[in-house]
Amino acid sequence: MIKKILIIGVLAVVGLIFFDLFNAYQGNESLSKTANYYAENGASQVGAANLVTAIVVTYRGLDTLGEVTILFLTAAIISFILKFREEDFMPNRSVRVTSELLDSAAQVIVPVIFMVGVYIFMNGHLTPGGGFQGGAVIASGVLLMIMANPNFGVSHKVIAVVESISGIAFVLIGVLGIVLAGGFLDNTLLPLGKLGDLFSAGVIPVIYTFVGLKVGAELSNIIGTISHVQNEKN
Amino acid sequence: MVGPIYIIAVALGIAFFMGLFGKSLKNLSEWAMLAGLGFMTYVSGQWLLEFMSNNRAVETIFTAGFKPPYSINLQMGSIEAFFTFIINVVGFLGAMYLFKDLKKTGPNAMMVYLVFIMSLNVVVMTRDMFNLFVFLEVGSIATAGLILLTKSGEALQAGMKYLIATGIISGVLLIGIIFAYYFSGSLNIDDLLAANMGASKTTVIAVFLIYVSIILELKPFPANGWGIDVYTAANPGIGALVSAATASAGFYVLYKLLPLGGAEWLNYIAVIGGITFVGSNLMGTKQDRPNRLLGYSSIGQIGLLMMILGLSDILGEKMMIIAFGILISHYAAKAGLFWLSGLIQAKDIKGWAALRKSPFLLFLFGTFVFALIGFPPFPSFFGKWELITTLAANGQWAWMVTILAGSFIEGIYLFRWLGYAIKLDHEDLPDFKIEWNKIFPIWIMAIVLYAVGVYVTPMVEGGMFINYLPLMFVLFLFAIDFLPVYIKNTISIGGIIWYMFHIYPVLEGDLLRLIFAGIFLVGGVLTLMAGYSKKGTRKGFYPMAMMMFAGLIGIIEASTLIEFFFSWELMTAGSYFLIIRGKRSMPHGYSYMLFSIGGAYAILFGFALAFASNFDTSLAALGSINLLPTLAYTLLAVGFMTKTASLGLHIWLPGAHGEAESDVSPMVSAILLKAGVFGLMILFLYMDRTSVGATNLLYVLGWVGALTTLMGNMSAAFQEDAKRLLAYSSVAQLGYILFAISIMSQLGWLAGFTYTINHFMFKAILFLVVGGIVAKLGTHYMYEMGGMIKKMPFSFIAVLVSIIVIGGIPPLSGFAGKWLFYNAVIEKGWYFQGAIIFFAGIIAFLYLFKLIHSIFLGQLKDNHRNIKEISAWILVPSYILIIGIMIFSAFPQYILQPIGDMLAPYFSTETLVWEGTKATTSLGYWDGTTIMIVVATAFLLLLAWLLALSSKTKKIEQFNIVFAAERPFRPETTHVSYNIYAGYKKALGFLITPLVTAFWESMSNLVLEFANWLRRIYGGSMQNYAIHVVLFIVVFYLIALGGL
């Protein structure tokens, strides 16, 4: 009880800090200087209609690389924590009988989900959404497959290959930016094209595709590992 | 030049690539990881080299082809190059060290490892606030993964605690960053620093949030339970990384963001750092788990570094060298210690006794411990020196006390630990395998410590004068440590003799130094000669003995404060290792070290005051202290008195000297103690003795000296242990010296010198001979000896001569000392103290009689019938010293007259006048040569008479009359000299109740109890640790911004 009162007291002061922050917040009437620069030059420098994408992939591309790395790390850590083994993915251990209806529904729906995912990250530079959202959607497709059929063999190998290749591609594009253009992850490796076209915005669609694939693979990896972990007998 | 961006690209590329290896190429992963880390090390190393050799501008790396603040930019300057380099080096070596663990866990773990090191590189290089956040997150997640390389419940719990705490911290940081962006319109760190957000009341909140989260990442006390547990539970290889690499990166982040808030915030950082430094070290004192202990120590060191950053306004341009020295020592020593811990895998620091199986590992351990405490020649020594002196120059007394107190507390547990490793009796020493991939990194870290230490020496003011020549000799002796004793002994003696010739021209004309150099070097040669009686290789003895002598002679040679302090610490380190060699010396070595560190810090404080008085680095600065002069004199005197073992500071001596090896006792007693005397003499000569403070100090010291003498002699009289008796006798003799020089007159000082020279000679003889006898008979106890006069006539004569000197009986030089002494006392008018000393002098006869009687006279013990005379190698130096005593006794004027002349300028009146062999004072005269001739004649006549009578004496064989039928329950009670002074003890024993020991014991209990009480905050609940984190934020907020 005393502890709860202490916590409430502590949080009251945290509330005070937030109140300070709230008081400091005055809303915005105009853009900050950095944002203003992006608004004015983003389209011409990067060629992406979606400025958020322009920032995420190009201006702050290093953050995105770090972000992808975090998911990558998480997947790697989870698989070694849960003592992941290839054998666990062999579809010979029936855990649960699934309804045939769900199974066949999944077979119809999953390809659609994949298509949607791919669409989202391919169009990341034009419309809302991008690699992360698309990747998440693809992962949810994988999830559905696992739910429908727990014995579904998410081939770890395939996932690993997709993950690795897209990761390497991301880094390579970054390095090519140094060699061929102005710096690491420079967008102007490819022509910027016409604002609003699918094939525009330099390497953004390419990067976002790889990010999407990589995020999709990483998330599937995480989900697959958790769902297939066996309960140790002890 | 390979661009720094390739550090990221290559690390990530390899990490991503590992996923492709599959089963068939799985074995490639570890080599790919090592290659990646090697590449990263190479890139940062080449930049470091570039910045060190060329004066080139900072390299900025723009990503995405745009200029900041519109895109993220990285920066590679000299400091970034340094930090990335040390991170990558420890990353590479750590990977070597963890090679098998990583391999066992599989490629996933290697990816995590590689990405972890990469993220720290980016954290150092990035100039974008949000990018910093992202890569800090990468680092924490990777850490949470690497903790689980150890598959234990504890590791899981620690990881969870870590995740919860860092989850809260990163949330706070994120809010801070977004508001910083809101206020300044930029995420670029340079823009944020320029925005001066600390100035406005509304914007300062963002500054607060960023500071508090970065500080929390550095695990400030007491909101750091989550961090400690990581150190405790994780694989020590990971502990090494977190301690060396993560902490360095975090420290650099704080440095990078330091100007964010303005000067006011520096104070908070300094205070938090100070609390962390002291608090965390205090926690360490009650700790028995090695990894956890290292965790506390790591956090303490980072606290010290935080404090240095906080004081950067005060430290000015010196901050760099200070922080560098302390950081690099922490980095290398902590990594090395964690790695050692991983080798030994003991659950308790007592298990480190296993290190004894490998002298090399013990050497490494010692290196790391001494580097952490800040002994020379390690970089932390120079860092601490600069830190304390610079703080003194700015009048920051409180900070100086904090730093020295924290360092001392750190010494408490580190030296306890080292003592365990060197000496602890351990029934079943745990076995450990020595694999080259684990040893190699540890060696590298030790080499780094020595190399950097030498490298920074000239950067410190006055440091270029430091003489590394003797240390090279020590190093050489280390290298030949496998050779047998007689070779090393000859080399050592040769080295000292060579140094005598080397140093004589330097010191010629400076009699004071010449005398002490003579004591140290001649004494060194003579005591070393006894070493020829030892067999085997005596591992570790010679380097340490030479280190002590190097320190001793360094003190003599020193012309600057830093040289003096450098040598002083060197001597302390060497003598510590010598003392702790004795069979039962562990606790005594430990208390010797604690008193020595305490004393050294007192000296450091005093020197800092001297330096700060008029920015003079030379030893002459002691002569013009105008900052708190009384305090400075007192601290210096106390510091030197820890070595002379004056009353109150003496409790280490009897054990340390009594239990030491037979030829170490004379070294540490006859020779080492004189270092303290030399220090006091230097101090007294330089200080302004007309000032009120100095006069009072001298008066107090006079009393301390008198009481020390009384206490020492009484304790000696009641001893049954022969070597302890001699040890207490040393305490008493040093009391005489202290008293004599406190008189501050020419006569007093002459007496002091006479006592110093006498004590050197007779104590060397006594410890050599008695030590030899003790070793021969296999017992320390005098009641188990007896009748040795016939077995060891040469020893008897040596002891007899020494006793005559101690007793001050004519014709030997002891009488000269006494005569001068009482003249000085009467001249000064210190009658009370003089009476005490006189009384103590009578007691001295008691123990002297006991000593010679119970060893040499009386019944020969049954089991000693076949004992032979002690080794000639012990007798030869003793007899050389006896010759010395005879010369000094017969011709004192050859030494005392020049000393008197030397002292003349310092003291107003020349009270001792020499006419040929006759010395005259206002109270009388004395002629050593004449006395010698008279007494010698009388003696010879007596001897002749005795010899003439001896033909009539009848010899009776000794019978065993002690027991008729049964053994007595306590055989010692049948010995006449056992408890011989029971009556006196009854009457006067209360005077030597070990009050001082009790005082220090209760002090240390107090500290330990306090630590024990305080550490209840680390109750183990992860939720409570989260509350601590939030509480830290809240309290910091209330203090910094809440007007509290």
Next chain:
Amino acid sequence: MFIAIAIVIGVASLIGGYIAIHHEKLSVAVIASGLVSLFASIIFLLLAAPDVAMTEASIGSGLTTLIFFYVLNKIRQRND
């Protein structure tokens, strides 16, 4: 109009948050927290941030919730 929606959604998300933290049944709590994310994505739409809204909906309320359920499921299996 927007203000009214903001208030309603804000209150709803706080209630959701309260349930997530205090409801005894873990499954209900997890769903409630998923709802909080969903409300948050509506808030992001109000703030003219469709990208964030999409991400929050798919990752925050979708994937996160699912992972929670997977883990709960594993824990329950073990308790049985």
Next chain:
Amino acid sequence: MEYIIISTGFALMLLGLWGILSQKNLIKIILGFTIFNTGINIVMVSIGYVRGKAAPILDVIKPSEAASKIVDPIPQALVLTAIVIGLGVTALMLVYVLKLHREKNSLDINSFKDLKW
């Protein structure tokens, strides 16, 4: 409106912190973290909001007049990153809890106090 929303964000943060600091069940604590993070995200996006302006997508808005017509895209980009990081941390925590549960067969935070002092 943005004031209401940012207050909601702060309130969610407090609520999440309350959950983290007071709940005994580890799953609840992680739920507290997701709510805490959601609150942070809301605060961050609100920071970039400009009253009455549109989303930063230049499909209808012409690039030349974008500066006066859109909200700040930077906080949105940051939040995108933050959400993904949050997912990673949450997943990692959950797996930790899974393992902890196996260790002691309990989800109570107070049963994991093996390391202390």
